[in-house]
Amino acid sequence: MPGTEQVQVQVQQQARRTGRSTRSGRSGRRTRWAAEAGVFLAVAFVAAGVFGAVQPATGIPPEVVQLTQFGPAVAVAAVALLWPGRIRDRLAGTLPTRERSGRTAGRRVALLLTPVLIIALCAGGGLLTSGSLPVTGPQAFTHPVVLVVAAQFLGACAEEIGWRCHLQPLLRTRFGPVAASALVGVLWGLWHVPVFTHEPAYAAGFLLATTAMSVILGLALEGVRSNRLLLAGGFHTLVNLGMLYVTDETAAATAPMLILGAACLAAALPWLAATRRAAHRAPDRITDATAHGAR
Numbered sequence: 001m002p003g004t005e006q007v008q009v010q011v012q013q014q015a016r017r018t019g020r021s022t023r024s025g026r027s028g029r030r031t032r033w034a035a036e037a038g039v040f041l042a043v044a045f046v047a048a049g050v051f052g053a054v055q056p057a058t059g060i061p062p063e064v065v066q067l068t069q070f071g072p073a074v075a076v077a078a079v080a081l082l083w084p085g086r087i088r089d090r091l092a093g094t095l096p097t098r099e100r101s102g103r104t105a106g107r108r109v110a111l112l113l114t115p116v117l118i119i120a121l122c123a124g125g126g127l128l129t130s131g132s133l134p135v136t137g138p139q140a141f142t143h144p145v146v147l148v149v150a151a152q153f154l155g156a157c158a159e160e161i162g163w164r165c166h167l168q169p170l171l172r173t174r175f176g177p178v179a180a181s182a183l184v185g186v187l188w189g190l191w192h193v194p195v196f197t198h199e200p201a202y203a204a205g206f207l208l209a210t211t212a213m214s215v216i217l218g219l220a221l222e223g224v225r226s227n228r229l230l231l232a233g234g235f236h237t238l239v240n241l242g243m244l245y246v247t248d249e250t251a252a253a254t255a256p257m258l259i260l261g262a263a264c265l266a267a268a269l270p271w272l273a274a275t276r277r278a279a280h281r282a283p284d285r286i287t288d289a290t291a292h293g294a295r
Contacts, residue, residue, distance in 0.1 A: 036079060036086065037170055044075035044162055044191060052194075063244060064143055069155035071191075072162020079166065087166075093225035094165045104224050111220035112234055114267050118213075119242030121263035122256070126247055129255055136245050149241065156236035157229055163188050164217050164232040178275065181218025185211035202254045208261030212268040213239065219271045 048071030055067045080087040123133055141148060163184055171180040189195070189210035196203050217235060221228050247256060 033170065033174060036083060037167065039082060040072075040075045040079050040162065040167060040170075041187065041191075042075075043078040044071045045193075047071035047074040048191065049193070061141075061143065063141055064148055065151035065155040070158040072160075072166075073158040076162050076166050090166050090169050091161075092169075093227075094161065094229045095227070096230070097226040107220050108224070108227075108231055111216070111231055112238070114216055114220075114271075115235055115238035115242060118239060118260075118263045118267050119246050121266055122242070122247045122259050125259035125263065126256060129259070134247065148244075149237070152240050152244075153233055153237045156240060157233035160232035160236055161229055163214070164221060165229050168218055168221070177218055177222050178215060178272065181215045182211055184218065185214025188214055198252060199254060202252070202257050205254070205257035205259075205261035209257070209264040212261070212264035215268045216264075216271050219275050222275075 048068040051067035051070055055062065058067070060067065076087070076091075079090075127133055167187070168180060168184050171183055174180070175183065186207065189207040192206065192210070195206045213235075217232055220235075221231065224231070243260070247260070
């Protein structure tokens with residue numbers, strides 16, 4: 001019957017158009033995701049390089065704050081200028097909200113206690129390998145401890161608004177929580193370009209540390225919709241202060257950096273185990289932890 005054949009042809013043509021439209025839409029979403037990540041990374045690297053070059057002229061001591069830490073914050077601002085609609089979704093939960101934190105309260109406390117474990121493991125490793133603990137007293141610095149702590153926290157938050165509050169939710173739309181966190185950690189480590197002027201073992205220890213810490217942060221902040229920046233910044237600050245005052249990882253020696261990497265990996269294992277147990281109860285879906293999906 002001619003009429004029936006025409007209807008079938010029209011249905012087939014419509015199906016082909018719909019298929020092409022669906023594939024085109026998916027391709028467009030992938031392109032937008034890659035473009036946003038590419039702009040963020042490019043600006044973060046360039047801005048950090050510029051800040052690092054001008055720091056000596058400012059007279060600001062690096063033990064107080066490193067201006068390179070503000071590179072990721074500048075990158076977030078660049079992304080916000082290009083895609084203002086998306087940045088609101090990405091940064092959802094960055095600041096305090098009225099949402100109750102009962103479901104994630106335990107993870108928040110555990111996150112802020114994890115740096116204590118990392119530094120304790122570093123101190124123990126240092127004692128075993130060198131027989132001494134190179135504690136640096138506050139009097140070793142010319143600036144008050146309160147100023148150092150405040151500046152360290154500010155710098156840590158400038159980093160974390162980019163890595164954990166923007167890039168982590170962005171990658172979370174494409175990958176599971178562990179994969180997204182590990183990828184952010186690798187990129188975060190590579191962003192510390194001066195580290196790679198040291199010997200390979202030192203750089204390897206540092207990359208292991210950033211990847212393991214990023215996994216801890218990513219898993220701890222999964223599903224957290226309030227105070228993400230303060231939590232990530234607090235974790236980051238505590239680790240930095242421990243490295244500054246308790247251990248000698250800042251001395252650019254290889255052995256302490258390898259110990260730091262091993263300590264961070266050991267601290268990440270309980271988080272990975274807890275995530276695995278939770279995945280058995282509720283299989284993960286690749287969704288944005290703080291937004292409504294990739295745009």
